[in-house]
């Protein structure tokens with residue numbers, strides 16, 4: 086069976102079931118999948134019954150099912166999806182007044198090993214396919230049909246640029262088929278220069294968010310083990326190239342861990358490090374998850390001092406709004422454990 090989700094309109098036109106059909110039939114099928122959010126081929130009521138029967142014999146829509154949903158008071162909903170092979174991933178619905186965002190996973194588990202992250206604990210299981218990535222958006226949109234999704238952020242389980250080809254294919258579908266503006270799609274990375282270079286070549290004005298979390302290599306490598314592969318100098322060079330090619334300002338994510346990376350001296354070093362690369366620093370005070378390192382959330386006053394130390398040096402700074410903390414959908418709290426142990430939990434993330 087071929088899964089229709091993940092195919093482009095051109096791919097759909099090439100399906101054997103559509104051989105001999107007028108060209109507009111493929112567009113009708115793509116409309117049902119990506120713009121009318123059908124749940125099955127049988128719902129495609131403007132197709133001839135013979136074509137519906139043929140499609141149903143060889144094609145499916147969803148390979149995933151919603152296993153569980155946690156709803157927070159602020160409207161955030163964290164979904165646990167069960168994939169065809171039984172693996173589970175999480176994605177999050179984030180309604181705001183003026184926009185609706187979804188936070189997407191790109192891998193089952195994650196190989197990056199960030200010490201503060203719940204998802205990192207189980208390591209990488211496998212990459213998600215482009216269809217599985219897109220399914221997250223369609224599943225959420227079907228559940229939340231009263232509001233149209235306008236933004237997507239790759240900040241869920243996984244490092245998107247370790248699965249860059251499937252992520253790029255999924256982004257092309259989100260943009261060209263579902264209709265999300267490329268400017269409203271954010272890819273968040275710990276810094277994978279070959280992946281950043283590939284993104285820069287896509288000719289799509291995506292937003293690139295670099296998870297920095299430290300102003301020097303030594304501290305950063307202790308927080309993000311996979312960062313040992315590339316130095317900050319190499320990563321920031323690829324960010325400069327991304328900016329030059331796309332004209333897009335960067336976002337620098339900085340998770341504030343009390344007593345670890347939240348001093349004013351570190352803020353000053355960060356300002357120096359980022360000199361010459363336009364973009365804002367998004368501060369994310371740590372959301373508590375239990376870690377062997379005993380990380381803690383910084384004091385509110387310390388966050389304010391850190392922010393001021395950046396701003397007096399001319400660096401635009403924002404602070405991430407906390408969403409979904411009660412359901413463990415806040416940044417750094419997503420995790421894959423629920424899937425395997427049925428223990429409460431979720432993936433990570435969110436706010437853009």
Ligand code: SF4
Pocket residue numbers: 195196197198199202203204205241242243244275433
């Ligand atoms: S923070 Fe992101 S990149 Fe780091 S381990 Fe967690 S999911 Fe992976």
